[in-house]
Amino acid sequence: MSSNNKVFLGRRVEQQVMGHATRDGDGVKLTRVLTQAHQRRLDPFLMLDNFGSDDPNDYGGGFPDHPHRGFETVTYMIAGRMRHKDSAGHEGLLQNGGVQWMTAGRGVVHSEMPEQEEGVMEGFQLWLNLASSQKMCSPAYEDIQSDAIPEYQPHESIRVRVISGESNGVQGAVHRSIDLFPTNPLYLDIHFEAERCFQQTLNPLHNAFLFVYRGHVNVISEGIKTAVNLHRMAILQNEGNGVVIEGSPGAKILLIAGQPLNEPIAQHGPFVMNTREELIKAVDDFRAGLFTS
Numbered sequence: 374m375s376s377n378n379k380v381f382l383g384r385r386v387e388q389q390v391m392g393h394a395t396r397d398g399d400g401v402k403l404t405r406v407l408t409q410a411h412q413r414r415l416d417p418f419l420m421l422d423n424f425g426s427d428d429p430n431d432y433g434g435g436f437p438d439h440p441h442r443g444f445e446t447v448t449y450m451i452a453g454r455m456r457h458k459d460s461a462g463h464e465g466l467l468q469n470g471g472v473q474w475m476t477a478g479r480g481v482v483h484s485e486m487p488e489q490e491e492g493v494m495e496g497f498q499l500w501l502n503l504a505s506s507q508k509m510c511s512p513a514y515e516d517i518q519s520d521a522i523p524e525y526q527p528h529e530s531i532r533v534r535v536i537s538g539e540s541n542g543v544q545g546a547v548h549r550s551i552d553l554f555p556t557n558p559l560y561l562d563i564h565f566e567a568e569r570c571f572q573q574t575l576n577p578l579h580n581a582f583l584f585v586y587r588g589h590v591n592v593i594s595e596g597i598k599t600a601v602n603l604h605r606m607a608i609l610q611n612e613g614n615g616v617v618i619e620g621s622p623g624a625k626i627l628l629i630a631g632q633p634l635n636e637p638i639a640q641h642g643p644f645v646m647n648t649r650e651e652l653i654k655a656v657d658d659f660r661a662g663l664f665t666s
């Protein structure tokens with residue numbers, strides 16, 4: 374909650390980004406919204422992909438076995454069913470409204486394969502960096518079913534799903550020690566049914582952005598409205614202690630924020646470390662089969 378003795382200053386939109394179409398895994402069609410170009414500005418977030426199609430040719434290949442080291446993947450399914458299996462022995466079914474939070478740590482090999490032959494497959498995958506001290510931690514995995522994600526309504530026409538972090542006093546499904554996971558991410562899915570404002574406090578040190586996946590919204594700061602249209606990512610300025618978002622009927626957005634790590638980022642595909650030497654070691658370890666033992 375915003376404290377009453379402090380003036381609420383909503384952040385402004387600093388930049389709007391349109392994702393670009395690409396394919397990943399075995400030909401899965403997706404839009405890469407947050408790319409390597411934004412990793413510094415949006416530290417600790419490394420990537421955001423949005424996939425969505427009702428054509429099985431766009432998703433049927435899924436994501437066969439592939440490795441990760443040094444960060445976390447957060448997959449949020451809006452629609453569809455995906456089976457996850459990894460080398461640490463975890464298996465789970467990811468479906469409508471559920472979240473899979475995987476901490477790759479020192480290394481996993483996993484697959485994410487569709488369990489449907491038709492219908493809509495829609496969702497997001499966010500890559501969240503790990504602090505250098507945690508990059509080689511044991512892999513961990515959490516499957517959060519839709520009904521385990523706390524929801525609240527700040528107004529009858531606004532529904533907020535709190536995946537992680539805290540929103541107006543409501544604690545998210547995922548909360549962890551800040552000592553181990555200093556990125557302290559906020560991850561909200563906000564649905565609007567009317568032209569109404571939603572307000573969220575944000576730590577001014579935390580980098581933040583929103584992504585519009587239905588309809589359009591306005592970000593309001595000191596009376597100035599900035600429209601953010603469908604499929605745009607809006608990077609928010611850090612100045613201000615929160616954000617005010619005016620929805621339109623049917624609008625849906627993700628609002629994501631986190632504490633930057635301010636550490637060097639070295640990435641080679643699915644490996645994200647701090648130095649080039651660590652990347653070389655990651656590739657060597659993977660080739661030597663050390664991720665699966």
Ligand code: CO
Nearest residue numbers: 439441446483
């Ligand atoms: Co993966």
